[in-house]
Amino acid sequence: MKLAPEAEAMLAGEMGAARKWAVEHQLQVGRMFDARDLVEVSQAHMMADPESTGEAGVRLVEGFAALPAEERRVVIPMITDPRGVDLDYYDPLGQTEDMANMERRFIAACQSLGITMTNTCINYQTIMPPVRGDHVAYGDTGVVIYSNSICGARSNFEGGPSALAAGLTGYTPRYGLHLDESRRATRRFKVNRQPRELTDWGVLGAVIGKRAGSYWEVPVIEGIETVPTSDQAKHLGAAMASYGSTPLFHIVGITPECETIDDVGGAGLPAEEVSKEDLNDFRGTFGAAGEKVDVVVFAAPQLSLIEMGAVAEHCRGRKRHADTALLVCTPASVYVDAKSAGYVDAIEDFGGRVLQGTCFYQQFAREIGEANGWTRLLSNSTKIVNILGGYGYRPALASMEDCIASAEAGRIV
Amino acid sequence: MAKVLNCHVGIGPRAEGEALVANDNFSARYDLDRIGGVFSRPEHALAGQSYVDRILVLNTAKGGVATAWMLYEMKSRGIAPKALLLNSANTILAQGAALADMTLCDRFDAGDVTQLIKTGDRVKVAPEVGEVTILNPSDP
Structure with missing residues (x-):
């Protein structure tokens, strides 16, 4: 692969161990997909919940965070996907102090690298949507498909390590959706x-x-x-x-x-x-009318302010069933607006809980389910019902309106 | 007589092990109990089977980006497949294999790799040249 002089210097280790790691990573991936060179990217977005990174991933990033500032700071705007623990609300969910501590360590390491902790998978709705033709390095498949398809931006699925590599170098290998022919x-x-x-x-x-x-x-x-x-x-x-x-x-x-x-x-x-x-x-395949429901979840993707308003509207004047929990996941930035608009209060008056900066399936879903005895889960997200089957849940799918009615009835309506 | 399969240049070190094969797809998040080291998704063709130290032979990647971290995390605990052979990897599997230094190859010249290799075959993988050798082919 052809490298710009700056990337050559990174590869030679002249700009520190983190950037050297990053270019080496990009060369391996680029070779596999026959990339000719690297392309400059304007933003990076990293998926890195502690369930995925585990101790090993946290240590990797902590290692970079210990380097001198000029060797560790990202060189383009870099933001994050949802976290795995809402540090204001984890014990009641059955999450442990160990999980929270891993989260705290990872956040500290990211901040030391200059990464902005936006903790959102709807950055295209809330932060800075990319523009047509904009080359970016985004993680979270929902972010990538929206940015490519609706915005006309150019990104491959960049897993956490590759998004981090892009943040450290300002480049990503030019293959796949960066090329006209693959689109x-x-x-x-x-x-x-x-x-x-x-x-x-x-x-x-x-x-x-x-x-x-x-x-x-x-x-x-x-x-x-x-x-x-x-x-x-x-x-x-x-x-x-x-x-x-x-x-x-x-x-x-x-x-x-x-x-x-x-x-x-x-x-x-x-x-x-x-x-x-x-x-x-x-x-x-996801119908279960009449069955008792343990937990109703609105997440995956996180809710926009408009969706928060719609959930709140359905909740007004009603109460959830004593045996059915309701969780709503939204980024902190939306939470602030939803709070001032009265949406958070409406959801909480119903008996629901709004989590900030997390997404349910990225929150140690198996452990949460076991701690709370949840198996039958209901959501309006077609994505989440796909994922959670492997986590020991029996997921079911319904519209937002029917999800709230089911949370009220304690059974799937 | 050993049988050689050519594929695209891959990622990771050379590897040798016993194949576990299915005409199904792969996601570390969607399909695995990563603590127990088994396929946990009830609908997966390999549900209940251990993937630890096996050469996993599957069709393609599915789902999201988490696998890019998870292969590294799995390998750090020693509860991981030895290699992944696919008809078609996606970007996430390649990125995860690169971080984890796990063997990964895809795009086989002779066709569907889930048909070419059988469960239990002893397989040697040389990703740097894109070559997979079945050491004891049941169907030579």
């Missing part, structure tokens, strides 16, 4: 049933993601008649990325790179129908 459609889907509420969009994303089934497939979707809101597009993308490991989609006439199907080279592809039956069959 062209490879699968063509025709929708004839319009999604309406958030979960409809999530289910559509899940069905397409499942069928596309690989990081290297790019779905183009025809037949969407209304422009989705940012929250709807968020659920569509998050689910598609979760079920298909899909990092980019196009919607004809809606997303920026796809005014017509020819723009993404999709005209010659065979059209695959997404039928009402496909969508209903998928929902059927």
